[in-house]
Amino acid sequence: MRKRLSVVGATLLALVVSMVVFTVPAHAAAGFTVSGGRLLDANGNAFVMRGINHAHTWYPAQTGSFANIKATGANTVRVVLASGQRWTRNEASDVAGVIGLCRANRLICVLEAHDTTGYGEQAGAATLAQAVDYWISVQSALTGQERYVILNIGNEPYGNQNYQTWAADTATAIQRLRTAGFDHTIMVDAPNWGQDWTFTMRDNAATVFTADPDRNTVFSIHMYGVFDTAAEVTDYLGRFVSAGLPIVVGEFGDMHSDGNPDEDAIMATAQAQRIGYLGWSWSGNGGGVEYLDIVQNFNPASLSTWGQRLINGPDGIRATSVEASVYGGGTGSPTPTRTAGPTPTGSPAPSPTGGTAGCTATYTVGSQWSGGFQGDVKVSAGRAIDGWTVTWTFGSGQAVSNAWNATVTSSGSTVTAKNVSYNGKLSAGGSTSFGFLGSWTGSNPVPAVTCTAS
Known part of the structure; x- marks a missing residue:
């Protein structure tokens, strides 16, 4: 066996140290x-x-x-x-x-x-x-x-x-x-x-x-x-x-x-x-x-x-x-694993784009299974902005369970998503996206969304 066996005698330290967050600069390259x-x-x-x-x-x-x-x-x-x-x-x-x-x-x-x-x-x-x-x-x-x-x-x-x-x-x-x-x-x-x-x-x-x-x-x-x-x-x-x-x-x-x-x-x-x-x-x-x-x-x-x-x-x-x-494969957004029935017929269409004060947002159901779905939201800036907030209201019993690339909170059926530290600042014409996993009962219509820039 040429592989090391283990970490010997290691004690997990309970350190609480915040990591530095920052905006990642654009980089052009031939590959990844x-x-x-x-x-x-x-x-x-x-x-x-x-x-x-x-x-x-x-x-x-x-x-x-x-x-x-x-x-x-x-x-x-x-x-x-x-x-x-x-x-x-x-x-x-x-x-x-x-x-x-x-x-x-x-x-x-x-x-x-x-x-x-x-x-x-x-x-x-x-x-x-x-x-x-x-x-x-x-x-x-x-x-x-x-x-x-x-x-x-x-x-x-x-x-x-x-x-x-x-x-x-x-x-x-x-x-x-x-x-x-x-x-x-x-x-x-x-x-x-x-x-x-x-x-x-x-x-x-x-x-x-x-x-x-x-x-x-x-x-x-x-x-x-x-x-x-x-x-x-x-x-x-x-x-x-x-x-x-x-x-x-x-x-x-x-x-x-x-x-x-x-x-x-x-x-x-x-x-x-x-x-x-x-x-x-x-x-x-x-x-x-x-x-x-x-x-x-x-x-x-x-x-x-x-x-x-x-x-x-x-x-x-x-x-x-x-x-x-x-x-020639997919876009890199894997379908979540679930033991579920067949996907409901007909994929929900993207939400109408909504926005005020410098940004718009588009809500899409990326994949859907019995009782659950993955949502994706694209935020686009009409002018240079320093931050954004996207809101929508679910109408059919949907709920967000976890999210990435945004801080998402819910109050009843109303959902508010705010940028995190590294994706709030957008140049005019720039865009970013965030995603979440959610649950649904009965049906999963796409809500109207509103984007507000700061």
Whole structure:
């Protein structure tokens, strides 16, 4: 088993530190970008990762795994590579081959250098600086692949010792990659074996994000035993969403040697908040954590209990994954998982656009199932504005259960949605959007909406 076993002796700290929120500057690039705390693909469509980790560097002959992972409905594969400090280095030709397999199977490729795992605690682990050296050395395989590849600098780059320099070292690594000409979206893992129980990544994420001259960095948390309650899951992910900082669950499982992660809360929260997740791992685990195999012996017909949960369970890959639009797939807004009857015939039309004092809003039912629905509201500015408030009144027993990209409150049937800190300021002709999950009884007509600017 070449994967680290656990976070040993970690005690979850109860720190209450507010994250800095800010407006994300626009950035033009050839591939993925980050806007308003969300990942957009090269066509400008929202992209929510629903995928699986695959240990390519230890099982290079298992090339059929890419097609098998795609067959689960996954839209992303996170591929383990080695930079040469602990495991046999993957050369540029192999990296190019991996990207080719991803593209042939219409998967977004998240490439990670695994040798950094547990640096400061794990003997022989690579530094983030060494990981950057590796990426620069194989840059020829990556240039021009920005539409299909996200670059995860280094897996779990610190253990539970000497992690205090994570923020500075991560910012430097990002800047070196940008100076070298990398235009890819960059993903960065948390310290503490990826689980950030010290909140080092959480509390320094805004600083690291602004250190990227392209503002094109995504943060990755690994959720194992530290995240064994729904409260811990929702609090951690919610702080990133509220701060307008992009976050994905880069690894998680249904069990672990350091505790029992709440996989149901992880998947439900990720679905409700449109956060990506990547289950660990396709096959080949050892050293006592074989239960993390999604399929046994690389056989796609032999799903483990964990694989069944991840792929076919509530909020799982098969029900929520949307293929990236660069491959001709959807817009990146997955349909929420529900065990329900058929969708009512006829999709509700968008609401009439309504607005006063500088902004308009359009309300659309994105998807609908028995007793529930996902609503989307687009806010457009007729002039430069500093903030907005959207209101509507439900007429048939609908209610909002949770929302993202806006602060939503209800008083009886009247709903008020206000901008959050990072999407209130709009230029003339600019727009933003927010979404919510709701319930309905009887019928689900589209209400008239009003937008007021400040």
